[in-house]
Amino acid sequence: MTDTPEAVGGAVDVVPAGAPTLPVIDVRSGMFGSSGSGDTSGYGGLVRTVEMPAPTARPFGGWFDEVADEMDLALQDDGLSLDAAVEAVVVDRGEVTFHVRAEHLLAFVRRLRDESALRFEICTGVSGAHYPHQTGRELHAVWHFLSITHNRRVRVEVSAPESHPHVPSIVSVYPADDWHERETFDMFGIVFDDHPGLTRILMPDDWVGFPQRKDYPLGGIPVEYKGATIPPPDERRSYSS
Amino acid sequence: MNDVSYEAAFDDGVTADAPDTDAYAGAYDTTEGRVYTVTGGDWDTVLAAADGEKERVVVNMGPQHPSTHGVLRLILEMQGETITEARCAIGYLHTGIEKNLEYRTWTQGVAYVTRMDYLAPIANEAAYCLGVEKLLGIVDDVPPRAQLMRIITLELNRISSHLVALATGGMEMGALTAMTNGFRDRELVLDMLEMITGLRMNHAYIRPGGVAQDMPEGGVEKIRAVLKQLPAQLDGVPTMLVDNGIWKDRTSGIGYLDLAGCMALGITGPVLRSAGLPHDLRKSQPYFGYEKFEFDVPTTDTCDVYGRFLVRLEEINQSMRILDQALDMLEPGPVMVADKKIAWPAQLSIGGDGQGNSLEHIRHIMGESMEALIHHFKLVTEGFHVPAGQVYAAIEAPRGEVGVHIVSDGGTRPYRVHFRDPSFNNLQATAAMCEGGQVADVVGAIASIDPVLGGVDR
Numbered sequence: 001m002t003d004t005p006e007a008v009g010g011a012v013d014v015v016p017a018g019a020p021t022l023p024v025i026d027v028r029s030g031m032f033g034s035s036g037s038g039d040t041s042g043y044g045g046l047v048r049t050v051e052m053p054a055p056t057a058r059p060f061g062g063w064f065d066e067v068a069d070e071m072d073l074a075l076q077d078d079g080l081s082l083d084a085a086v087e088a089v090v091v092d093r094g095e096v097t098f099h100v101r102a103e104h105l106l107a108f109v110r111r112l113r114d115e116s117a118l119r120f121e122i123c124t125g126v127s128g129a130h131y132p133h134q135t136g137r138e139l140h141a142v143w144h145f146l147s148i149t150h151n152r153r154v155r156v157e158v159s160a161p162e163s164h165p166h167v168p169s170i171v172s173v174y175p176a177d178d179w180h181e182r183e184t185f186d187m188f189g190i191v192f193d194d195h196p197g198l199t200r201i202l203m204p205d206d207w208v209g210f211p212q213r214k215d216y217p218l219g220g221i222p223v224e225y226k227g228a229t230i231p232p233p234d235e236r237r238s239y240s241s
Numbered sequence: 242m243n244d245v246s247y248e249a250a251f252d253d254g255v256t257a258d259a260p261d262t263d264a265y266a267g268a269y270d271t272t273e274g275r276v277y278t279v280t281g282g283d284w285d286t287v288l289a290a291a292d293g294e295k296e297r298v299v300v301n302m303g304p305q306h307p308s309t310h311g312v313l314r315l316i317l318e319m320q321g322e323t324i325t326e327a328r329c330a331i332g333y334l335h336t337g338i339e340k341n342l343e344y345r346t347w348t349q350g351v352a353y354v355t356r357m358d359y360l361a362p363i364a365n366e367a368a369y370c371l372g373v374e375k376l377l378g379i380v381d382d383v384p385p386r387a388q389l390m391r392i393i394t395l396e397l398n399r400i401s402s403h404l405v406a407l408a409t410g411g412m413e414m415g416a417l418t419a420m421t422n423g424f425r426d427r428e429l430v431l432d433m434l435e436m437i438t439g440l441r442m443n444h445a446y447i448r449p450g451g452v453a454q455d456m457p458e459g460g461v462e463k464i465r466a467v468l469k470q471l472p473a474q475l476d477g478v479p480t481m482l483v484d485n486g487i488w489k490d491r492t493s494g495i496g497y498l499d500l501a502g503c504m505a506l507g508i509t510g511p512v513l514r515s516a517g518l519p520h521d522l523r524k525s526q527p528y529f530g531y532e533k534f535e536f537d538v539p540t541t542d543t544c545d546v547y548g549r550f551l552v553r554l555e556e557i558n559q560s561m562r563i564l565d566q567a568l569d570m571l572e573p574g575p576v577m578v579a580d581k582k583i584a585w586p587a588q589l590s591i592g593g594d595g596q597g598n599s600l601e602h603i604r605h606i607m608g609e610s611m612e613a614l615i616h617h618f619k620l621v622t623e624g625f626h627v628p629a630g631q632v633y634a635a636i637e638a639p640r641g642e643v644g645v646h647i648v649s650d651g652g653t654r655p656y657r658v659h660f661r662d663p664s665f666n667n668l669q670a671t672a673a674m675c676e677g678g679q680v681a682d683v684v685g686a687i688a689s690i691d692p693v694l695g696g697v698d699r
Contacts, residue, residue, distance in 0.1 A: 025629075025650060050650045053630050092630050093375055122507050124635070125666060127646040127659035142646060144633050144661070148518070151525050155633060176507025179669050180661075187339075202332040202698055211340055212657075218337075218344055233344040239623055239653055 055088035125180035311694035346624035358696030364638035372634035451577035496686030510641025515548035
């Protein structure tokens with residue numbers, strides 16, 4: 001995450017020192033999602049860690065470094081730096097993700113839009129993700145930006161704890177994000193501070209709960225078919241891997 | 242209850258037009274003053290009731306209204322015939338498709354996403370499958386014939402979708418013949434999609450790793466015949482509308498949104514191109530091999546409803562151009578990746594026996610190979626695993642950029658799928674396009690965005 005020659009020349013797979021443990025999102029055991037009954041399969045002792053791709057060290061490759069450098073330079077005008085604003089950078093499957101600290105999100109996206117070397121004109125909206133096992137950073141808001149000028153895309157990810165689900169709204173910079181943030185609030189309960197009118201958009205106004213969270217049941221009723229009862233999809237036995 | 246006659250139930254001595262007794266209308270006090278709800282009746286009576294009050298008329302247009310393009314509710318604040326504020330209320334068609342996807346295998350997801358934007362089902366499937374393939378790392382392994390089949394269905398779908406846009410847009414502004422002609426011509430295209438996929442809509446045709454089935458015998462010739470027939474039929478539209486004074490007067494200069502407005506509101510698709518920017522993901526970030534095709538990205542600089550109409554019309558011609566080239570390029574070959582662990586579950590379908598299994602296959606797994614039986618069981622019940630990570634895949638749908646953000650936890654089901662539907666995003670432009678205009682022009686502006694509420698609400 002630094003510009004020193006050692007870091008640039010270093011191994012690509014080294015996780016930056018002090019980087020938060022982003023990757024682990026779950027630890028699962030067993031094979032078939034059932035528990036309580038005797039383990040006759042022998043798979044009950046299976047333990048699997050679910051890990052997301054680890055943070056990437058410099059060089060990121062391609063134009064990712066250019067964007068990171070330009071962003072670092074631009075943020076210095078705000079008295080910040082890339083290291084200060086960004087927790088980690090993940091390069092995976094040809095896409096780059098900036099895990100931005102919530103307090104610096106607005107400065108980050110403003111530079112993303114305004115700097116001529118970055119020029120991400122279009123925000124294609126925010127999506128949410130709920131990782132119940134990432135204690136203290138359960139809720140993630142994920143923005144995608146498109147630069148028509150440079151023909152690039154970046155992803156910006158911000159996390160918030162479930163107990164205090166607040167992240168800044170970027171509607172003041174990208175008006176297009178208005179409905180998208182309302183949808184993510186509606187579905188995940190992520191509160192976008194300073195949004196001009198954060199109300200539910202898809203669910204009814206008086207709905208209780210946030211449907212896309214992992215602890216929110218899918219719902220459904222058991223269906224009887226030829227004498228057998230088939231439980232609703234979220235209660236069926238399934239592979240836990 | 243038996244002693245109460247039907248008439249007596251309604252004869253409570255109150256006349257039907259008395260505002261205070263109508264179950265769906267009446268007057269009540271709010272913090273902003275007395276509010277009168279009106280659901281019909283004589284306008285003079287309404288005004289007489291509200292006599293002396295400050296007149297501020299709020300009209301709810303929809304969600305059930307023939308010219309709002311679906312279950313879209315428009316909340317219009319009006320000063321006479323002029324719109325002072327326009328807001329959209331959506332969500333009437335929300336079905337929780339994104340949540341449902343988390344409880345189905347990666348392949349089954351295709352059958353869900355196809356139902357989002359139901360006028361461009363193939364585009365949804367394509368975006369979703371591109372995302373899954375990116376996660377699997379098999380984008381380059383998809384065979385050329387499958388890619389061409391995807392392009393053929395995508396472009397057929399673009400034509401059918403634009404024909405509906407022209408048809409319903411025309412109908413909503415009084416050009417009924419545009420509607421009858423548009424739907425007539427669309428039927429030709431849908432017949433082709435039905436021939437290829439088996440269904441007129443909700444195809445579930447594009448699957449992770451390829452497509453569900455190959456082009457049927459004689460399919461290429463049938464599409465060529467339609468491509469010959471379609472331009473002759475479509476010729477009626479230009480002569481009827483393009484130079485039609487009434488249509489031009491009705492659509493020019495309304496629903497205005499310039500390039501700066503489009504950029505700020507994240508608008509893509511024909512609305513953006515009507516503002517003069519030739520942005521098309523098929524050109525700028527080609528997928529499925531679009532870089533091999535010769536076609537133009539039509540634009541206008543009028544920024545209005547008429548411009549969007551012209552852009553869509555020309556895009557139909559360009560799609561036919563692409564189709565022509567795609568049919569030429571079609572070479573025999575597989576339509577699914579070679580990796581059987583993905584191909585088998587991805588191409589799973591109901592077969593002639595109603596269960597999807599050939600007799601040879603049944604003989605093989607039941608009588609010859611225990612290993613084959615195990616694999617059959619695992620592949621059918623479990624599907625395939627997708628390595629953990631997240632991707633964003635976007636393609637150019639008829640209405641603009643349809644993007645899909647997919648997160649996998651390494652399991653056999655998506656951890657999270659989010660669709661960035663172009664209609665959802667573009668509908669945000671309603672206020673910018675309509676405020677300050679006439680109420681009759683709202684209809685034209687919405688029609689030019691061409692929102693599909695199935696995609697908006699998902």
